[in-house]
Amino acid sequence: GATPEIIEELDESLAYFAEIIKRDLNKDIKDIPGAGAAGGLGASLMAFLNAELRPGIEIMIEIVKLEQAIKDADLVITGEGKIDSQTIYGKAPIGVAKIAKKYNVPVIAVAAIIGDDADVVHQYGINTLISVTGTPMRLDESLPNKVSLIKNSIKQSMMAIKTGKELKKN
Structure with missing residues (x-):
């Protein structure tokens, strides 16, 4: 919840930090994707510990051997708290969808x-978006019911697929 003024000050401070790193350690971390996330933590790890930055979804895909599971699947169901135009920037559903595609x-x-701007995810391999909440609902209402809400949305998705298969028969 930083104000625009605080964000500007933080950006200036991180830029200054990057200049010092370049000058003293001869490492240019200023324009590395992900290096500024979490207040420059990635940049610090790269500068001082020679760390390598990788998207978290890539690491998880390797750990759980997701590609092997997806390659023989008929359907993939993935999820996220919120899907919008920001989802394409490294969130799990896009990583999963890229493999499925x-x-x-x-x-x-x-x-x-x-989100209203979520349609962009279709370009990255997500075929269908399903909302867990069928009606507007506050977070404190949805969280205690999350399991039943998710089950119901998956059930409705499967019913839609079944309907589609029946259409092919006729």
Whole structure:
């Protein structure tokens, strides 16, 4: 919740920090994607510990051997708290969808909130967006019911698929 003034001050401070790193350690961290996230933590790890930055979703995909699971799947269901235009910048559903797209596996993404600008995710392999909440609901109302809300949204998705298969028969 930083104000625009505080954000400007933070950006200036991080830029100054990057200048010092370049001058003293001969490492240019200023324009490395992800290096400024979390207040420059990534940049610090790279500068002082020679760390390598990788998107978290890439690491998780390797750990759980997701590609092997997806390549023979008929359908992938993934989820996120909120899906909007920011989702394309490294969030899990896009990482999952990229693999599924490679194997021509359709993807349903389930979310508590679907932003007005969420359609952009279709370009990255997400075929369908499903909202967990069928009606407007406050967070304190949805959290205690999250399991039943998710189950219901998945059930409705499966019913839609079943309907689609029946249409093919006729």
